[in-house]
Amino acid sequence: MDIGYRHIDTASAYQNEKSVVRAIAEYPIDREELFITSKVWATERGYEKNTFVF
Numbered sequence: 001m002d003i004g005y006r007h008i009d010t011a012s013a014y015q016n017e018k019s020v021v022r023a024i025a026e027y028p029i030d031r032e033e034l035f036i037t038s039k040v041w042a043t044e045r046g047y048e049k050n051t052f053v054f
Contacts, residue, residue, distance in 0.1 A: 001023070006033055007037070008035070009036075012038075012040070013039070024036075
């Protein structure tokens with residue numbers, strides 16, 4: 001983010017979701033300035049299967 005990145009791409013397959021959350025929490029930037037995307041496998045879809053906890 002120091003060099004201007006504002007689009008952050010995450011996915012459970014990348015195993016980068018927790019580190020992205022930590023970086024955003026520690027970086028002094030308004031949430032409105034970030035564009036965050038993530039991919040979800042078909043097997044992970046659905047409210048009942050959402051067990052990811054930060």
